[in-house]
Amino acid sequence: DAKTTQPPSMDCAEGRAANLPCNHSTISGNEYVYWYRQIHSQGPQYIIHGLKNNETNEMASLIITEDRKSSTLILPHATLRDTAVYYCIVNSYDKVIFGPGTSLSVIP
Amino acid sequence: ETGVTQTPRHLVMGMTNKKSLKCEQHLGHNAMYWYKQSAKKPLELMFVYNFKEQTENNSVPSRFSPECPNSSHLFLHLHTLQPEDSALYLCASSQGERGGSSQYFGPGTRLLVL
Numbered sequence: 001d002a003k004t005t006q007p008p009s010m011d012c013a014e015g016r017a018a019n020l021p022c023n024h025s026t027i028s029g030n031e032y033v034y035w036y037r038q039i040h041s042q043g044p045q046y047i048i049h050g051l052k053n054n055e056t057n058e059m060a061s062l063i064i065t066e067d068r069k070s071s072t073l074i075l076p077h078a079t080l081r082d083t084a085v086y087y088c089i090v091n092s093y094d095k096v097i098f099g100p101g102t103s104l105s106v107i108p
Numbered sequence: 109e110t111g112v113t114q115t116p117r118h119l120v121m122g123m124t125n126k127k128s129l130k131c132e133q134h135l136g137h138n139a140m141y142w143y144k145q146s147a148k149k150p151l152e153l154m155f156v157y158n159f160k161e162q163t164e165n166n167s168v169p170s171r172f173s174p175e176c177p178n179s180s181h182l183f184l185h186l187h188t189l190q191p192e193d194s195a196l197y198l199c200a201s202s203q204g205e206r207g208g209s210s211q212y213f214g215p216g217t218r219l220l221v222l
Contacts, residue, residue, distance in 0.1 A: 034210070043110070043198050043213030044151070096141075096211055098151040 003027065004088045009103040012082075018075040020102050022088030025069045031091060033064060035073045037084040038101070044087065047073065078106045111135040114199050114214035121189065122222055129184040129217050131199030139204035140182040141211065142174060145196040157182060158204050189221045 005023040012018040024033065034049040048055055048062045050071075055062045061074040075082055087101040112133045121127050133140065142154040156164035157176040171193075173185040182199055196218050200211040 036211075041196070041216075041218075043112075043200075043216050044211075045110070046210045046212060049210060091209075097153065098143075100150050 003031075003090045003097070004099055006086075006088050006099065006102045008100065009105070011105050011107055012075075012078045014080060014106050014108050015077055018073075018078040018082065018104060018106070020073040020075075020086050020088075020104065021070065022072070023070045024088070024090045027068050027090050033062065033068075033071050034089045034091065034096070035060070035062065036087045036089065036098075037082075038087070039081075039084045044098075047086075078104075080106050080108065082106050110212045110214065112199060112201055112212050112214035114197075114217050116217060117215065118218050118220075120220045120222065121186070123189060123191070125189075126185070126187040128186065129197055129199075129219075131182040131184075131214055133180055133182075133199075133201035133212070133214075135201055135212060137201035137203050137212075138179050139202045139209070140176060140179070141200040141202075142182065142184050143198040143200065143213075145198060145216075146192075147195070151198065155184075186219075189219075191221050194219055194221045 032049050032051050035047040036044040038044040048060050050062045064071045083106045085101040085103050087098050115130045140157045143151045145151045153166050154168045155174045160176050171188050175183040196216045198216045199214040202209045202211045
């Protein structure tokens with residue numbers, strides 16, 4: 001079973017920041033938080049991951065709470081091409097268990 | 109382009125056919141994976157290979173037979189499939205390290221079993 005809980009869907013206006021929450025209250029000390037996204041009918045795409053500290057790359061920022069029980073993926077300026085299903089995953093080894101994710105719709 | 113390629117991209121087969129799906133990664137990774145994604149369902153992990161050795165078989169029926177001849181290639185041999193096996197089959201690879209191991213996915217093979 002997936003160890004994370006995400007809202008099933010969200011909307012975001014084009015050009016605004018999209019903040020996607022994820023709860024992982026049972027995360028253990030050696031488990032990383034990963035985010036992937038899947039655009040319709042394509043393979044999932046790795047976005048970002050982190051252990052304790054906040055992370056930023058060219059795609060997004062990842063904010064992890066101090067107790068590590070939740071995190072937020074931030075797309076700073078959402079575009080129509082960011083419309084996808086976003087998956088938050090925790091794992092300590094190579095096994096990646098996908099939940100249903102959050103379907104993000106970016107609206108013009 | 110993720111560095112993981114899959115062929116064919118689409119496949120239609122009858123229940124008595126035998127076919128194979130191919131995956132190739134050009135990333136120098138040591139671990140490879142097969143996932144199944146049925147319509148409107150989350151991805152389901154099927155098999156994991158680390159350094160060509162199978163380390164995970166997620167209770168997959170024997171009509172699906174994986175093969176990993178080397179760390180760059182992964183096959184999924186299909187025989188006597190059922191219509192409910194129609195799905196998107198995704199291959200992925202990763203460095204295989206504990207913990208921080210990002211997976212890179214191919215575009216998938218969309219399979220229809222008639």
